[in-house]
Amino acid sequence: xxxxxxxxxxxxxxxxxxxxxxxxxxxxxxxxxxxxxxxxxxxxxxxxxxxxxxxxxxxxxxxxxxxxxxxxxxxxxxxxxxxxxxxxxxxxxxxxxxxxxxxxxxxxxxxxxxxxxxxxxxxxxxxxxxxxxxxxxxxxxxxxxxxxxxxxxxxxxxxxxxxxxxxxxxxxxxxxxxxxxxxxxxxxxxxxxxxxxxxxxxxxxxxxxxxxxxxxxxxxxxxxxxxxxxxxxxxxxxxxxxxxxxxxxxxxxxxxxxxxxxxxxxxxxxxxxxxxxxxxxxxxxxxxxxxxxxxxxxxxxxxxxxxxxxxxxxxxxxxxxxxxxxxxxxxxxxxxxxxxxxxxxxxxxxxxxxxxxxxxxxxxxxxxxxxxxxxxxxxxxxxxxxxxxxxxxxxxxxxxxxxxxxxxxxxxxxxxxxxxxxxxxxxxxxxxxxxxxxxxxxxxxxxxxxxxxxxxxxxxxxxxxxxxxxxxxxxx
Numbered sequence: 001x002x003x004x005x006x007x008x009x010x011x012x013x014x015x016x017x018x019x020x021x022x023x024x025x026x027x028x029x030x031x032x033x034x035x036x037x038x039x040x041x042x043x044x045x046x047x048x049x050x051x052x053x054x055x056x057x058x059x060x061x062x063x064x065x066x067x068x069x070x071x072x073x074x075x076x077x078x079x080x081x082x083x084x085x086x087x088x089x090x091x092x093x094x095x096x097x098x099x100x101x102x103x104x105x106x107x108x109x110x111x112x113x114x115x116x117x118x119x120x121x122x123x124x125x126x127x128x129x130x131x132x133x134x135x136x137x138x139x140x141x142x143x144x145x146x147x148x149x150x151x152x153x154x155x156x157x158x159x160x161x162x163x164x165x166x167x168x169x170x171x172x173x174x175x176x177x178x179x180x181x182x183x184x185x186x187x188x189x190x191x192x193x194x195x196x197x198x199x200x201x202x203x204x205x206x207x208x209x210x211x212x213x214x215x216x217x218x219x220x221x222x223x224x225x226x227x228x229x230x231x232x233x234x235x236x237x238x239x240x241x242x243x244x245x246x247x248x249x250x251x252x253x254x255x256x257x258x259x260x261x262x263x264x265x266x267x268x269x270x271x272x273x274x275x276x277x278x279x280x281x282x283x284x285x286x287x288x289x290x291x292x293x294x295x296x297x298x299x300x301x302x303x304x305x306x307x308x309x310x311x312x313x314x315x316x317x318x319x320x321x322x323x324x325x326x327x328x329x330x331x332x333x334x335x336x337x338x339x340x341x342x343x344x345x346x347x348x349x350x351x352x353x354x355x356x357x358x359x360x361x362x363x364x365x366x367x368x369x370x371x372x373x374x375x376x377x378x379x380x381x382x383x384x385x386x387x388x389x390x391x392x393x394x395x396x397x398x399x400x401x402x403x404x405x406x407x408x409x410x411x412x413x414x415x416x417x418x419x420x421x422x423x424x425x426x427x428x429x430x431x432x433x434x435x436x437x438x439x440x441x442x443x444x445x446x447x448x449x450x451x452x453x454x455x456x457x458x459x460x461x462x463x464x465x466x467x468x469x470x471x472x473x474x475x476x
Contacts, residue, residue, distance in 0.1 A: 054085025064402025
């Protein structure tokens with residue numbers, strides 16, 4: 001992307017003035033190098049978002065941003081529902097509430113090295129992964145609706161984990177305002193056998209070792225020690241979330257003229273937040289959030305049981321679970337007052353600052369942990385939110401390294417087998433259902449996670465707490 005198009009308005013903060021006839025500017029948080037290498041499509045998509053009704057503040061992208069559907073992945077935008085603001089299905093995406101859950105194990109990396117291969121095989125066997133993967137939980141009728149309204153709370157009541165887990169999940173493990181009636185039968189059918197499964201693409205289950213501590217106070221609050229072993233689960237709402245997105249994008253596009261919406265990009269199909277369609281989408285999307293929270297809760301239960309069978313001394317406890325594909329109704333400072341906004345985060349992680357009332361008491365003084373995943377061969381990071389970040393980006397940070405090339409390009413550049421062998425020689429064991437998927441997820445297909453994190457921190461959006469490196473990775 002051409003730097004000349006933007007004005008640097010702060011550390012790693014670049015602004016493009018509103019285009020003719022547009023009311024809002026575009027802001028990208030990135031280092032000069034990341035911005036220069038960013039796909040031009042990100043700028044065009046942000047310009048489209050900037051033209052949507054009821055936008056408050058700029059249309060924003062984070063350092064990991066790349067092309068998405070409608071919104072760029074790594075995009076953030078907030079709309080005022082009481083000022084003709086819209087809700088946009090493309091601003092949430094197809095994998096509703098995809099997110100990361102990270103657990104402590106109480107183990108040291110040396111404990112894992114002794115059984116690394118056995119544990120990798122056991123996790124791959126226990127947690128279904130890959131395209132079309134199905135699990136042992138069968139959901140129909142009332143059970144499906146109970147899951148869509150209950151989220152992780154529903155899963156805990158069925159014996160998957162404990163009530164303590166719920167304290168460390170966004171929304172207490174259950175998103176209010178969900179309505180199963182707003183979810184199509186086809187979407188429910190797609191989820192019938194998928195609870196407790198990873199899926200494919202960039203989703204993963206990873207055993208990680210804490211490699212470096214940057215903020216001792218926050219790390220202590222999160223229970224992190226050098227060499228400690230963590231488990232991270234990255235997945236979302238599976239086929240149900242995808243179908244909700246597909247269903248409502250089509251309906252929003254068809255009904256746009258009725259609401260007086262002129263869309264230059266059909267991928268930005270939206271609806272007034274207070275319209276019947278807008279309210280119905282929010283109810284379905286919230287059901288999708290609960291689906292994802294339940295899914296990660298079930299997977300965490302499978303992980304705990306697997307660790308118990310291989311390493312009985314393990315004690316897996318939840319650090320936090322937060323999504324990065326959502327639209328949340330939140331209160332933020334705007335000008336001299338506060339406004340209730342619909343904050344769209346697509347490939348963007350919420351990161352609350354210290355003192356926020358939604359934080360668990362144990363984290364109130366240090367802020368919310370935000371898990372930023374690297375590739376199979378790169379480290380991941382744990383960040384925490386800042387007051388400055390709440391003001392600049394509605395408490396939003398990056399969600400990963402971000403793709404540097406498309407999946408098609410990656411498959412042309414790498415073969416899955418050699419990729420996995422190279423990682424094995426580095427001490428990283430990967431278990432996958434697809435060599436093609438491994439090629440698509442080759443570490444070289446992603447941006448430099450270290451550069452993305454530094455840009456995020458230098459922009460004031462977050463602080464670094466810890467770096468973790470992969471030891472075992474289960475991929476779809």
